[in-house]
Amino acid sequence: MRHEELSLERQLCFPLYACSREVTRSYKSLLERAGLTYTQYVTMMALWEYGEMGVGELGEKLMLDSGTLTPLLKKLEARRLVTRRRDPDDERRVLVAPTDAGLSLEDELASVPGQMACRINLSPEEAAELRRLLRKVIAGLEGGRGD
Numbered sequence: 070m071r072h073e074e075l076s077l078e079r080q081l082c083f084p085l086y087a088c089s090r091e092v093t094r095s096y097k098s099l100l101e102r103a104g105l106t107y108t109q110y111v112t113m114m115a116l117w118e119y120g121e122m123g124v125g126e127l128g129e130k131l132m133l134d135s136g137t138l139t140p141l142l143k144k145l146e147a148r149r150l151v152t153r154r155r156d157p158d159d160e161r162r163v164l165v166a167p168t169d170a171g172l173s174l175e176d177e178l179a180s181v182p183g184q185m186a187c188r189i190n191l192s193p194e195e196a197a198e199l200r201r202l203l204r205k206v207i208a209g210l211e212g213g214r215g216d
Contacts, residue, residue: 085206095188099181103174104148108133108141110178113167116151117175121166123156132207150174 070076077083096107105113108131115130116122122130128138142165145151150171156162191199 081206092185092189095185096181099184100178103178105174105178108137109145110181112138112141112145113150113171113174113178116165116167116171121164124153124163124165127165145171 073079093107096110100107100110103110111131112127115127119130124135124138124142127133128135131138133141142151142153146153148170149168151165151167153163153165156164186196189196
């Protein structure tokens, strides 16, 4: 190899990519019974935690653009897990909220984080440190975009 800096073993991006793929695959098996994709699951988690909010605010929390979020919300709405409505105070704004059926999924899926923690096999301290480091990476990359 002429450029050692291009070695896979020296890259941060490759283990992040592989880890993301494996984590998503692991979630898929846990979410199948509820019929949710991973992205639908994190959307529902945000709605369980924060309740009704604007689509833009939801997109910011999930780091998803409207091109990804809108079809996802349409699918959740078709399954009657969320409702979307115009904000009566600002017709340009769309609000999204979990329905009763969407709220009941929280109980059904409450064991998923614990199951994932067992699969990932990190101590609570290691998991907290990994979250901290990943947030730092995200913040650094967001800051470097020049948006």
